[in-house]
Amino acid sequence: MAKVKYYYDSVNLAYRKIKIRKRRKVGFAVLFLLASAIFGFLSFIILLNTPYFDTPKDRLQAREIENLKLNYAILNKKMDQLDDVIEDIEDRDNNLYRVYFNTAAIPEEERKAGYSKINRYAALQGYNNSKLVINTTERVDALSKELAIQSKSLDEIVKLAKAKGKLLSAIPAIQPVKNENLKRMASGFGYRTDPFTKARKMHEGMDFTAKTGTPIYATGDGVVAQADNTASGYGNHIVIRHGYGYETLYGHLSKYNCRAGKSVKRGDIIGYVGSTGRSEAPHLHYEVHKNGKVVNPLNFYYGNISAVEYVAISKIANQENQSLD
Known part of the structure; x- marks a missing residue:
């Protein structure tokens, strides 16, 4: 039951009943509904921006x-x-x-x-x-x-x-004359007796005795720097520049199979054994130079001989005998 409200009439000195017009009642109802709608909308917006209310789009984004x-x-x-x-x-x-x-x-x-x-x-x-x-x-x-x-x-x-x-x-890594073509390894690197003066002097290479015409092989890749007889004592000789400081010399050849400026590969035939120049018998005089200094060729025969053959050659090379040049 609705409460009845009164007001005091000071003229008549009496309480009178307040009568609310119907139009005013409708206005209050509309105002209430409008305020409720605004409050509901604001509440919905707030809920959308809180983690307590997820839209399908929010759930999709969360899964992503x-x-x-x-x-x-x-x-x-x-x-x-x-x-x-x-x-x-x-x-x-x-x-x-x-x-x-x-x-x-x-x-x-x-x-x-x-x-x-x-x-x-x-x-x-x-x-x-x-x-x-x-x-x-x-x-x-x-x-x-x-x-x-x-x-x-x-x-x-x-x-x-x-x-x-x-x-x-x-690197010069093989013998310049094959073992099967050798008569013998005549003289090694070091001090030896000169066959002409009989004096003891430094022999800067190794001598390999073989028949005249026996093939001589390049011991490493390189370029032929000389193929002539201009160097005293070596007769017909070849010098190969291998690069990396290495040079090899092949002396007393009977003839050439290359010319200056030609590139050669290890194992190529570059000439043939002879006895030209200061030589006592057909043989190859072979030298190895590293950075301008002669070194023992025996240290480089790892490319085509076995350990047993190396030991045998080493024993002969280290004997202080007479050289052939």
Whole structure:
């Protein structure tokens, strides 16, 4: 039952009943409904912006965010594996490949060096998952840089390997006369008796006795620098420049099978045994020079003789007998 309201009439000195007009009642009802609608709308907006009320779109975005987080986690695990692989490659690069090719290792601080102080990731900041995204991006950038450095290092190793191959091919590594064509190894490197003066003097090569016309082989890759008889005592002789400081000389030839300026490979026939120049009998006088100094050729016969043959030749070469030139 609605409450009845009164007002005091001061003129008549009496309380009178307040009568509310119907129009006014309708106005109050409309005002109430309008206020309720506004309050309800504002409440709905507030609920939309709170975590307690999710729209289908919000739920879809939440699932996408969780999916992205999962993908980033998987990506980081894969990068952990890549880190292990790269560390293994870097270890082999520094401690195997570079050691073998006698070149300096790449310092760890160079491999792991960061970027400049400029904030490269400013555009990724300010989001809910910025830390995760920035951390992953930094790792990708670091791995990319390490891979670039390692790729450049391996390119260098390939060049060194090619150069090493050329060096190994250039080193005079075989006998200039085959064992089956030898009569004997007549004289070695060192002080020997001169066959003409009978004085003891330095013999700067090795003498291989063989029949006139026996093939003589280039002992390493190189370029023929001389094929003439201008050097005193050597008669017809050949000088091959192999590069890397190596030169070989072949003396007392009967004839040539090459000319100056010609490139030769190890094992090519460059001439034939003879007895020209200051020679007592048909033989090949063979010398090896390294950086302008004569060295013992016996140290270079690893390319075509066995250990037993090497020991036998070594015993003969070390005997202080008479040379043939």
